Amino acid sequence: MKSKILRKLCVYAVSASMMLPVAVPVAAAKAPVVSQVKDPFVLHGLNYITAYLYEGDSLQLRSTVPSSKLNRISGSYRWVSNNPRTVSVSSNGRITAKKCTSSSIGKAIITLKKGNWEISKCMVMVKPRIQFSTRTRTAKKGTTLKIQVPDEPISVSCSSSKVTFDLDKNYIKIKCLKKGTATITLTVNKNGTYKDEYHTRKTYRFNVNVK
Structure with a gap:
């Protein structure tokens, strides 16, 4: 009789121990990766951040971000237009306004990139060519x-x-x-x-x- 009671007590003890929370060792969280460049300078790193051109006009864009910051970014420079049919851009940042598709103003965003970073942007508005006669x-x-x-x-x-x-x-x-x-x-x-x-x-x- 006593042995049966002891067996039951042992079963209850084992069951209770299985229900208790078990501490699981947690791996230490990895420290966040800090970017090489801490200061954001998108939209504020070109000689012009907005340009209004007429059809056929050209303009030279250049970066005004200190070279000490740019040198901390790996990769090569690239100039990109999100609307090359309206505004094209050369490899050295010279933009050219193309012909407008209508009488309305055309728009394009020119972005200077280095590696995977966007350094600066310029919003370009293209207006139809002025029609004015200089005849006497x-x-x-x-x-x-x-x-x-x-x-x-x-x-x-x-x-x-x-x-x-x-x-x-x-x-x-x-x-x-x-x-x-x-x-x-x-x-x-x-x-x-x-x-x-x-x-x-x-x-x-x-x-x-x-x-």
Whole structure:
């Protein structure tokens, strides 16, 4: 009788020991791999981070990231355009605006890479080519010429007091005061808004003959 009771107690003891949690040794977690380059400089490492070009225009991009940082990255340099049909880029960072597919503005992002790292980016906007004639205009004394100008920020200057001018929306009104010839200079995008924002500057000159 006692032996049966002892056997039952042993069974209960073994069962209870199997239900207790067992401490399992855990391997030490690996330390996270720290990148060679700690400072992010994407979008802030080119001479221009935004560029507005017209069809056919070109612009040279270059990195402004210190070489002390770039030398810590292994691999070779690569310039990449995410839309080469709109903006192409050469192996040395010269971008060229292609023909727009419509009257709207084309867009492309140019990325400078080294190895597997993205160093810098530039957003490029491509606008249709400006249509403006520089032919000589002829008018009589006392009359006013009305000439349509590009729908862009512009400045106008004149080489002679024989005419005066006034900007009215997308037109320039030229008053012919005296007989003779005057040269009108029209500059598109004369002043940039930000240092790292590029706007193609266009200059057009034409003569006005007053009879």
